[in-house]
Amino acid sequence: MTNKYTIPEPSLRRLPWYLAFAKLALDRGERVLSSTHIAAGIGVEPSVVAKDLSYVNLKGRTRVGYDLQELVSYLEDYLGFKKGHRAFLFGVGNLGGALLHDRGLEQFGLDIVAGFDAKYELSGTSINHTPIHHISRFAEMQQNLHVEIGVLTVPVDKAQEMAEMMVTGGIRAIWNFTPFRIQVPETVVVQNTSIYAHLAVMYNRIEELRQK
Amino acid sequence: MTNKYTIPEPSLRRLPWYLAFAKLALDRGERVLSSTHIAAGIGVEPSVVAKDLSYVNLKGRTRVGYDLQELVSYLEDYLGFKKGHRAFLFGVGNLGGALLHDRGLEQFGLDIVAGFDAKYELSGTSINHTPIHHISRFAEMQQNLHVEIGVLTVPVDKAQEMAEMMVTGGIRAIWNFTPFRIQVPETVVVQNTSIYAHLAVMYNRIEELRQK
Numbered sequence: 001m002t003n004k005y006t007i008p009e010p011s012l013r014r015l016p017w018y019l020a021f022a023k024l025a026l027d028r029g030e031r032v033l034s035s036t037h038i039a040a041g042i043g044v045e046p047s048v049v050a051k052d053l054s055y056v057n058l059k060g061r062t063r064v065g066y067d068l069q070e071l072v073s074y075l076e077d078y079l080g081f082k083k084g085h086r087a088f089l090f091g092v093g094n095l096g097g098a099l100l101h102d103r104g105l106e107q108f109g110l111d112i113v114a115g116f117d118a119k120y121e122l123s124g125t126s127i128n129h130t131p132i133h134h135i136s137r138f139a140e141m142q143q144n145l146h147v148e149i150g151v152l153t154v155p156v157d158k159a160q161e162m163a164e165m166m167v168t169g170g171i172r173a174i175w176n177f178t179p180f181r182i183q184v185p186e187t188v189v190v191q192n193t194s195i196y197a198h199l200a201v202m203y204n205r206i207e208e209l210r211q212k
Numbered sequence: 213m214t215n216k217y218t219i220p221e222p223s224l225r226r227l228p229w230y231l232a233f234a235k236l237a238l239d240r241g242e243r244v245l246s247s248t249h250i251a252a253g254i255g256v257e258p259s260v261v262a263k264d265l266s267y268v269n270l271k272g273r274t275r276v277g278y279d280l281q282e283l284v285s286y287l288e289d290y291l292g293f294k295k296g297h298r299a300f301l302f303g304v305g306n307l308g309g310a311l312l313h314d315r316g317l318e319q320f321g322l323d324i325v326a327g328f329d330a331k332y333e334l335s336g337t338s339i340n341h342t343p344i345h346h347i348s349r350f351a352e353m354q355q356n357l358h359v360e361i362g363v364l365t366v367p368v369d370k371a372q373e374m375a376e377m378m379v380t381g382g383i384r385a386i387w388n389f390t391p392f393r394i395q396v397p398e399t400v401v402v403q404n405t406s407i408y409a410h411l412a413v414m415y416n417r418i419e420e421l422r423q424k
Contacts, residue, residue, distance in 0.1 A: 005420050012416055016409045020368045020391035027369065078254030081408075089421040098314035104306035109415065148418055156232045157239065171419070172416040179232035181254040183374040189417040191410040195227045196293075196320040198403040202385040203292030203321065204224055206360055206399040208217050209384070 007055040017042050019075040026068045027117050034065030084111045086147045090162050091154030092117040092132050095177055096197075099151060100127040103133070113147065118158075139169055148172045156180045219267040226264050228255050231287040246277030251316045292384045296323045298359045300383070302374050303366030304329040304344050307389055307407075311363060312339040325359065330370075352383055368392045 006103070021041050025033050035053070039046040041194060056078050060066045076082050089096055092115045099105065100115060115127065116135040123134040133141070150171040154162045159180035173189035176182055181198065184190060213312055233253050237245050251258040262272070268290050272278045276375070288294050304327045311317065312327060326341065328347045335346040345353065360381040366374045371392035378386060385401035388394055391409065396402060 005417065007416070009413060012413050013369055013406070013409045015404060016335075016391045016412055017393055021393075024369055024392075043395060060412070079412040080415075080419070081412070083415075085346060085415055094314050094316035094319075098310040098316075100317075101313050102306050102310035104310075104408070105411075108411050110411055124220075144359075147415060173418050175410060175414060179228045181229055181233075183255060187421065189414055189421070191414050193405075193407055193410050194225070194228060195405055195407075196316070197225045198405050199297075199320050199322055200228055200291040201221060201224050201402050202361060202387060203295075203297055204219070204290075204399055205217065206385050207292070209399065209401070 011052040011055055014042075014044070014048070015056070015075055016080055018049065018053070019072065019079065022066075022068055022071050023077065026072055031068055032065045033068050033071065035060055037065065037136055039106065051096065081107075081109045083109050085109050085110050086145065087149035087151055087175075088138070088142075088147050088166075089115040089130075089151040089153060090117075090135070090166065091139075091158070092119075092122055092127070093153060093155065096151070096153035097127055099153065099177075100130050103128070110149070112151065113145065114141065142169045142171075146170065150174050152176045152178060152182070154178065223264040223267055225293055226254075226256070226260075227268070227287055230261065230265070231284065231291065234278075234280055234283050234287065238284055243280055244277040245280050245283065247272055249277065265393065271369070293319075293321045295321050297321050297361055298357065299324050299326040299361035299363055299387075299391065300350070300354075300359050300377065300378075301342075301365060302329075302350075303348070303365040303370070304331075304334055304339070305365060308365035309339055311365065311389075312342050315340070322361070324363065325357065326353065337352065354381045354383075358382065362386050364388045364390060364394070366390065 009163050018038055021038055022033055035049040036046045056073060057157045087110055089112050112130050115130055115132045116138050120134060122132045125132050150166040152174055156178050159178040159182055163174055163182040163184055167184050167188055176190055176192045179194050217222050220317060230250055233250055234245055247261040248258045251261045270286060299322055301324050306343050322343050325340055327344045328350050330347050336342045337344050362378040364386055368390050371390040371394055373396040375386055375396055379400055388402055388404045
């Protein structure tokens with residue numbers, strides 16, 4: 001995958017950290033920021049910061065650093081947080097419902113235009129002004145809306161089937177919150193966010209530290 | 213970090229995938245599962261599966277595989293999803309509020325006993341039966357409750373300060389949902405879940421594929 005794209009995924013994932021850090025510095029009234037400064041604040045190597053930012057054509061000036069205003073606005077643009085990206089959400093259960101409650105997604109450019117669920121009693125309801133429809137309406141709605149992003153929050157035993165339905169309907173990127181590793185064609189973008197896996201790591205590490 | 217613990221983090225993070233996959237097979241009435249089978253279903257190398265499971269002392273029988281019932285119950289135990297782990301949530305904003313709406317966390321062993329926020333108007337309210345208190349009450353409540361896990365969902369400019377307050381109060385693991393890389397003593401467990409970083413990856417990849 002790495003070679004297919006201009007910027008490797010680990011680098012791309014670090015950019016929002018730099019953006020958050022740079023915004024704070026800007027809010028404090030600072031004007032320039034060196035990669036050493038960013039690196040120290042974030043806990044990565046300065047060479048990593050410089051390399052990551054070079055992928056997005058940002059170059060600091062020697063002994064001065066990056067112009068902060070430029071860094072912030074360029075990263076915001078590059079990361080796509082300022083544009084609206086329409087999405088459908090599939091599976092309005094615990095996590096799906098919770099995500100519809102999160103207005104933060106909108107602030108990062110994700111506009112969930114509708115939720116779908118197999119439960120008929122949810123059809124016609126809404127969460128935070130996002131309408132919920134029966135899943136059988138997806139194909140028809142998609143023909144008019146051409147939504148590219150699908151948020152996958154169905155139960156694990158429905159994940160693969162639903163992913164295939166999404167791909168058939170023309171969804172081009174799947175944000176998979178289920179612990180199931182869906183298999184889709186290579187041309188479909190998949191991002192796996194297994195929030196519960198992070199719980200397992202915390203439980204395990206606390207336990208191990210306790211035994212020391 | 214890797215050497216400090218019995219099982220490396222990437223392995224630990226893959227175990228919930230295996231568990232989800234094994235549970236589905238068990239529900240379909242299957243009795244054994246080979247690492248080749250798991251590997252094919254999940255899209256990783258069979259040797260990786262075997263290695264990961266050997267860390268948790270699970271060994272398959274040659275040419276037969278893992279006993280499914282045993283695999284599922286052992287992994288559930290090992291991952292700690294069956295026990296209740298008490299947690300506090302810091303910052304009842306968009307994402308914090310959404311997480312309190314997610315009953316799924318409970319099913320994975322996370323019991324959020326209270327939320328804290330700096331907004332006085334939130335004190336005394338509750339979300340999904342979880343009470344919200346003013347942040348000034350944390351130290352006092354913690355003295356009685358000795359909660360080990362803190363969920364960090366404050367605004368980015370408060371992340372470091374709040375993390376330090378959590379550590380001072382005896383929180384041993386921080387689940388950081390902010391894009392700020394908090395700096396804490398080495399003995400404190402940190403798990404970073406930057407859900408918005410996944411959005412940046414999706415936006416970028418869709419755009420790049422469009423240009424091909």
